[in-house]
Amino acid sequence: MKSIAYKFVQVALTKIDSEDRLTDFSLLAGGADYSRRAARSGLSSSSSRSSTLDSLQDSIDVIGILHPVVLMKSGDGYKIICGHRRVAIGQTLGQIEIPARVTESDLDPETLLALNLMENRAHRSYSDIEKGRILHKLVQAGVNEEMIIGKYMPIVGLERSKKLFQEFSRVADFATGLQLLLHEMNVPARVFCSLLKWSAPSQNIALKIFAALRPGVNKWRELIELAEEIAVIEKTSPGEILARAEIQTLIAQNGLEKHEKYDRVVQLLTPLRYPVLHDLRMKIARLIDQLSLGSRSKIRVHESFETDEIKIEIKGRDRKALIEEVERLENAVKSPAMEELLRLLKRLE
Structure with missing residues (x-):
């Protein structure tokens, strides 16, 4: 990437094109764009992941914006290269101007995307949904698959893998609401990739x-x-x-x-x-009920029927109670229901 010249200036927030989302990779809850997308999708705009943005807004409200945003001159206004959240917060707080590093170079979409990724590489982590959105934007910018896999996937924390590229770059196929939910709940690609089908x-x-x-x-x-x-x-x-x-x-x-x-x-x-397993459990439950044991006696079988072993648990507070339970259990063991239960479990071995 060629060296790019910048100048440090104060830029009026009204001159910044906040609707150009090319380099906005964030689905962080709390942002103005997030709130609009969440509302359209019927989701709440609150999230446990919103604390990061809330903290940033509190900081800017108290001490201002210390780290300048990065902008590109575009006609009479500016496009955001880095700093979408800072611009949104500045607008929310009613600020007039924002400190910025401005380039007047006419940069192509890939360069804009690359500049954002490099700027945020050291202090920004992305959810798997955000990583997929980044790869999709690179595809839309005309970057070829080999370049994305070799250069950009490691930057966002992904292995160089054609299979991963194909999976992650398809997250844009999800409706906005599903993307927002997967991001909020930090669901990894290994789980949500099934939903792509x-x-x-x-x-x-x-x-x-x-x-x-x-x-x-x-x-x-x-x-x-x-x-x-x-x-x-x-x-x-x-x-x-x-x-x-x-x-x-x-x-x-x-x-x-x-x-x-x-x-x-x-x-x-x-x-x-598991209809067969369900029917079997129901049949065993009916047979155990037919044994007519008291509340102080329990008969248990292996949950997945890996063994024909039966476990019996007896509770009692005194000798008389224990004798009564043993007698009741003796009658149950001799019953047709117990014989059928044992035969059923034996067939499952």
Whole structure:
């Protein structure tokens, strides 16, 4: 990259083109552009990731902008090379001018993108969604695949990999709302890449479900895999699975915490994914009920039926209570229900 001449000046914020988002890679909550996109997508503009921007705004409000933004002269105004958040905060705080390093060189899109990446390389980290957006912008700027893989992927913290390039550069296919949610929740590419294969309607259903449940990363993966596997079994789409009335009713139910809703959604889906296992568990539960044991006696079998072993737990506070439970258990062991339970478990070996 050739040396670029800059001059330090104070620039009127009204002269800066804030709508030119070429070098704005951020999906950080709290920014004006984020808030507009979140509102259009039906999402809240609040996020745990917004604290960084809030801290920056507090700092600028107290001591001003110490680190100049980088601008390119464009006609009578300026395009932002680096500093979209600082410009947005300055406008929010009602500032008139902002310190800037200005170049009058007519720079092409790749150079503008490269300058931003190099400027922020030491102190800026990107979510996987943001990394994908950067690669997509480089593609749109006409940068060839080999250059992106060899030069730019290491700059944003990605390995030089054609497979990763193909996956990450497709995140722009996601609707804005889904991009925002994946960014807010810092969902890694290894989890959200499965969603790239979903149709737009299925992605929209996923957005509504995950925005309501807001699970951790492992639970994102679990629910995505459940929906995909059931869709294969039932020859439908993952969106159709998640859009079922019982799931939507559960999501809309008041009085339940998000994690409780998530657990119940999984409980609804698991029998569809493992129908044979579900039927077996139901049959064993009925046989155990037929044993008519008291509340102080429990019979347990291995959760995944890897062994035919049965465990019996007896509780009692005195000798009499224990004797009564042992007698009740003796009758249960001799019952047809126990004989059928043992025979069923033996067949599973």
